[in-house]
Amino acid sequence: MKSFEDLIVWQKSRLLNQKIYMITSKFPASERSNLTSQLRRASVSVSANIAEGFGRYHSQESMQFYRTARGSLLEIRSHLYICLDQKYMDKVQLNEAISLIEEVSKMLSGLIKQTKNYRLNKLSSDN
Numbered sequence: 001m002k003s004f005e006d007l008i009v010w011q012k013s014r015l016l017n018q019k020i021y022m023i024t025s026k027f028p029a030s031e032r033s034n035l036t037s038q039l040r041r042a043s044v045s046v047s048a049n050i051a052e053g054f055g056r057y058h059s060q061e062s063m064q065f066y067r068t069a070r071g072s073l074l075e076i077r078s079h080l081y082i083c084l085d086q087k088y089m090d091k092v093q094l095n096e097a098i099s100l101i102e103e104v105s106k107m108l109s110g111l112i113k114q115t116k117n118y119r120l121n122k123l124s125s126d127n
Contacts, residue, residue: 001109007039009107013047013069016100018107020055022098027088035088039079046104059115066115070108073101 004010020043024036046069053065080097083089 002020007050009039009104009111010050010054012100012104012107013050016076016097016104017043019045019097019100021085022081023028023089023093027083031088035079035083039076039083042072042075042079045069047077050108063112063115064093064115066108066112070105070112073105073108078099099105 001007020039022041024031027036027091049065051071053062053069056062056065079097080089080094084091084094
């Protein structure tokens, strides 16, 4: 991989960004500084942390950024339930978003495992 743009997980996180921006664009104006802002920031955090993790030299640092991205996914998921409860979105939109969140989360877990295994293999080959 030459850049973070080559990572499928980053590409999927962009799709999540698009979905979150689309959903929040229909929220009432009163939510612009609340749920809209929080959801958008958390969504952007996912793709940004994947990119930043990819750019780190040490695998431990990379994994920390990937874990932060995974935490932001849970934040988004929690906020989406509030949006459903407030009738800002319907169940179909919620399920579509959660499906994408779960997909990105699984891919991030795989990336963390791959990064950890690479680190362990590198450590054992250095000895």
